[in-house]
Amino acid sequence: MENQRNMILAIVLSALVLFGWSALSDRIMPTANPPATRIADGKTTPVATPAVQPVPVVKDTVKAIAATARVPFKNANVSGSINLTGGRVDDLVLTKYGQTIAKNSPPVRLLSPQGTPEAYYAAFGWTGPAGTVPDANTVWTADAAALTPQTPVTLQWTSPQGLRYAIRYAIDDKYMLTVTQAVTNGGAQAATLRPYGFVSRFGKSKDVSAWNAHVGPMGVFNAAANYKVNWKDLDEDAAGERFQTPGGWLGFTDKYWLTALAPAGTGALDAGFRASQGSYQADYAAQPQMIAPGATVQSATHFFAGAKEVGLLDDYAAQFNIPLLGKSVDWGWYEVIEKPIFRYLSWLFHLTGNFGFAIILLTFTVRLLLFPIAQKQFKSMAAMKIVQPKMKALQEKYKEDKPRLQQEIMALYKAEKVNPLAGCLPLVLQVPIFFALYKVLILSTEMRHQPFMLWIHDLSAPDPLTPVNLFGLLAFTPPQMIAIGVLPIILGITQYIQFQLNPQQMDPAQQQIFKIMPWVFMFMMANFATGLIVYWITSNVLTIAQQAWLYSRHPGMKVATT
Template sequence: MDIYRTFLAIILSFVILIGYQYFFVGFGPSEVSLEESAVQKESVATESSVPQKAAITATPATMSADVQSMVRPERDAQTIVVDTDLYTASLSEDGGSVTSFILKDYRETLAEASLGMEMVKVDGTEGFPLEFSWGSVATTGTFYDAGGSGVTFQGNTGKLVMKGRGNGLELVREYVFSKDSYLMELKVRVKNVSSGVLQGNAALHQSNTPFRETGPGSQFLFIGPAYFMNESLTEVDSDLYESGPGTVSGQMDWAGYEGTYFICAILPQDKSATSLTMASFGEDGVKMQMNSDLDTLQPGEEKVYSYKLFFGPKKLDVLKSIGSNLNKAVNFGWFDVIAQPTLYLLNFFYGIVKNYGIAIILVTIIFKAIFWPITQKGLKSMKNMQKLQPKMAKLKEKYKGDPTKMNQEVMNLYKTYKVNPLGGCLPMVLQIPVFFALYKVLLMCIELRHAPFMLWITDLSAPDRLFIGIDIPYVGGIPVLTLLMGGSMFLQQKMTPTTADPTQAKIMMFLPVLFTFMFINFASGLVLYWFVNNLLAIFQQQMINRQKKA
């Protein structure tokens, strides 16, 4: 076996893996397909999700003859504004839902005039987030009187109480807000004020369309409904609900709508939610409905449904502080064991230097230092292999008619000169998981969103472009950092010892061109890592070359 053909195959496999990630959805997310759902229906209690067809409305209530009609005052519904240190939320008395939720610390775009990040991207046609239904009390049309008082903050905590009445029910919604947290609380008290027995399912509703997010992460990573149920994360394949409503059942920690950097999540309390129904609307909208089991209310009886709500950034330390496994929404997949320490290192260095570009450089140096001894041995092994080429050429010529004997003599040559034929490949193989872990971190972590580095690089989550007043076709501006990365990779290839035949050598020299085109739309933070890694590799190879000359 020609070891260099193996080495080439490893590199090309590496390219194919990156290319697949580049053009498709990414690594790690678990998906629920319609075929899987048919099998899972039989084991609701033990499986992480049990898709099945279900209506998007709650079970109708069984009503007595004295059912009351919906109670609405003659005045128009008011909008209550909740202003905290982190967000400004607007809630309507019409349905008691959230009609706007603007994050103060995150902007829609990099433009100076850009407003804060809006988490509610629907116009109300398909409903607003956090509408509530119970039996025949619909999600819309129920008027919740806020009493004209709005939100009263006492210290760090504010409370909003909204009351609705109709169809034999009295409903009281109590929101609790914190000035310094994205986490909110919602309790809905449902009381039977009729003279008959009522039955119905409680359901908290949410409608979402994709958030506006910059950078390649929004193209390559998961966007859509997700939930953590039965100790397992599921990022839902749209096949489950595009052809009609689909339902999953089980012990639910949370469910929500994910973007690359943000999430709107509902965390049911007291184990009240037992299923989640999803349906599509419009071009890319998703309606979600968190359902309880069927409840029966005797006259005068009431039941309280409790939820925690998180509308905010997918920042790992923030999500961990919430609990309920909400941190699993930051899904690094197979590379989590490397990615999480990498993110910690990135934030640690940022805390010192206050620049994520420099933090990436420092993290790159740390990883290069860890792999330095292994890489050193690999490069030396390749250098020694290069010196053996004349002897190997003679053996191949001598035993060209006897491949078995030729391989035996080549292996004896390796033993005589203490050369490991796999020594040059091992460092590359070991670094592939690290590269993919960094790839996931640099694409997914919200810390890099709109984070500047220097000069023309003002957003490390977006592709590198230097605009010079000329619109370059298919590119826009000049990808300066990407071109530098390609040039450094070419120089590294020229300096690295090789025993490949001329054809293989030409193919290897084409790889920098391929990587340059592939990286042209990658986040500039990832390109920066690869560029610095190449420079360090060049420095290491130069040291080895000087040692050999000495």
């Protein structure tokens, strides 16, 4: 009867953990990217991600781009064009990144013209009296046919009052445009103008924003990264969110992509975010400037539009004096651990040429560093096993007197020099490492669509190979909840073996929970990034090997378990 009660309690607790986790994980800890492949009829085929747009939308975008005069630009990482109507940067694709893992996949489109289903663009200008400043309908004249890293392009327009406006675009070989606005007063009267810039996007990001991985409006104001503004805030407040700040930057961040406006210098800015009819805007306005007749003033802004490559963001922050640009990757509390792990993992990747092997080598490194502590853990476990008969005798002797039982057990620990908590130390130390690797796997652009071996073509996505549909031989795709992949099953098995080698818990209910928990972990981890499961399996195998080695050196420890 007691065993049945313990089993029921263990099942109930495990179910609460499993279903509670399923309900909260997408908001608290987004598990992985959408599946990159589908296995059917024994064959692996790429699947479209949510970012892939239907063909009619792509045609609409292409038509919209072709309908206006433009200045094209291209470098090793992006290609696109500047719209001469309005002087907007509203056409940009990331040529290094495909929408899917297919070899012929179209590149990721980041910016699109106004009026297209996923409009996303940047514009720059001056505010002033109506008719004296350029607007969205102004047609600019370009001084060159194309923008390249070697040849900047300047757009020009003159107002009826004689104000001569110029926007000079320069692009580097990666993702940075430097936009220099100038206005010369060729009229007879002084003019007061105010430079501005904005990024506008229609609709929210398809990426999920969570408490530990912000997606949406973001900026650095008053030397601090601000992740507090979200889509809902802007939808509910017509006034938007405004910040008065000396310098800084603002824009929109997706999981892997970023647009950011960073006015040069530390001049006072009125910056912030607003929403209107499904469109969201990040904008800034600098201080007004009075321009005397014959005088010229100018204002410069750095516009980043590209992939959040960690090293590049830090380089840009230093090169262009953009404060905390690297914070666009929401590292969170463990940044001090996460960035070194990322750099080491990247170094291992360049060494091996495979992120899966790099993760395995990272696991070996972590286990090697924790080896002395793990040895103390196993010795503590061994000591606990040896004193278990004495503890059972105490439990039997004082089963009716719980306070006395606790006193006697503590006295036993002291006499035998046993610390029951010592075995938890390696696990506690691995928690921040595990979480840091989780953040690296879900946030770093460098991990996106990285293959491992065999059927694993994307380490940032869940394992697609599942026995539920006979490994793709049955013509159906199982629901996500039960589509347990091969690697999560191996994880459950290795976790079970590891638990079996640990000292048996004195409480029968805890014994049942430890027998069930490996399979609960299997379900919980099924939708996590495959790279994270590779790390956990490798760690489990190394732990089992270390325990087996210790038992081989101290056979009495194993005898004590029987």
